[in-house]
Amino acid sequence: MNPTACILIIGNEILSGRTQDANIQFLAQNLGKLGINLQEIRVIPDQEALIVHTVNETRKKFSHVITTGGIGPTHDDITAPSIAKAFGVPWEIHEESFKILEAHFRPGEFNTPRQRMATLPRGAIPIRNPISAAPGFSMDNVHVLAGVPEIMRAMFLELAPHLSKGAPIVSRTWYAFGMSEGQIAEKLEEIQSAFPTLDIGSYPFKLQDQRKGVALVVKGHNENQVKNAAEQICQLIADFGLTPHEGEPTAKEASKI
Template identity: 60%
Template structure:
């Protein structure tokens, strides 16, 4: 079986609507390419008890737990010490990270707030940050990254080679304009029953031009089975008198 992942988004700004999360889609896509399907996503506030409780729970349930947000220099950036508490280890200066940050900062600017970014749970392995140097880190099966998308993505690419994965997720899709879900529900369920190792999703779409229809997406880990299911989906669309169009609607 493929290893599983959970994404834990940490930040009051996400829950309030002030900031729109841009990391979930990237992580879910990249993890799928590595054969690590995402099975759950949670968004939680910058509250110590909540962060600690979620880390303790989720790292026990999933092979990989990836967090984003809360590792900057300000008072509400509390993810790192919360991870240390969840693992029952001290939160302390990581000498190598401290030296890198000190060398990166302008003379006299490496103040106490910025020094917090060099503090990691004891035993953690830094995740390199080629954008702004301040590291993320891994401890056990928990991987802690920044919330800023450009930095998070750079961190993830340095982390990715170390992640234990499985067979990559394969997908194939067809869509049809003017097709409605109500017309395909029963036959689509029959196709799903035939291909129980494939996840078949039905996604209505509507564009500003008034164009609308349904996109049918098949996902799994065996390419032959996925494409066989997609062929059945294409045949279903065709049998209903609609034109099957390969790929996602634009």
């Protein structure tokens, strides 16, 4: 079986609505490319007890736990010390990370708050940060990344080669204008029943020019099964007298309704 993953988004600003998460899509897509099945996403506040409990629960359940947020220099950045508590180890200065950060800042700027970013759980393996030098880190199967999207993405690319992987997820999409979900639901269910190991979904869309339709997506690890199911989906659309189009319905313009 392929490895599994859970994403923990840590931050009061997400739960309050002040900040919109911009990391889930990137992580989901890239985990899929690595053959890692993303099975759960949780959003939790900056509360030590809840972070400790959630990390200890999920690291036993999934192959990988990826956290985002809460590793900056301010008082409310408590992810790193909470991870230390979850693993029962001290939260202490990591000498190599300290030296990297000290060299990154100009003399006199590497103050006490910034030194927090070089303070890691004992035994943590730093994840390089090519953007702003402050590292993420891994503790066993828990991988702690920044919340800032640009930095998170750079950290993940550094981390990716070290993750246990599986067969990549293969995806095919067909769509048609003028198609409704109720129209094709019964036949689509028959295709799903014929391919129980695949993930088949229907997604309504509306373009800026007001055209509407449904995109039918099939995903799985077996390329031949995905290909066969996609061919049946294409035929399903044609059987309703509609024109099937392969690919996403101009993804940049489409929005779900």
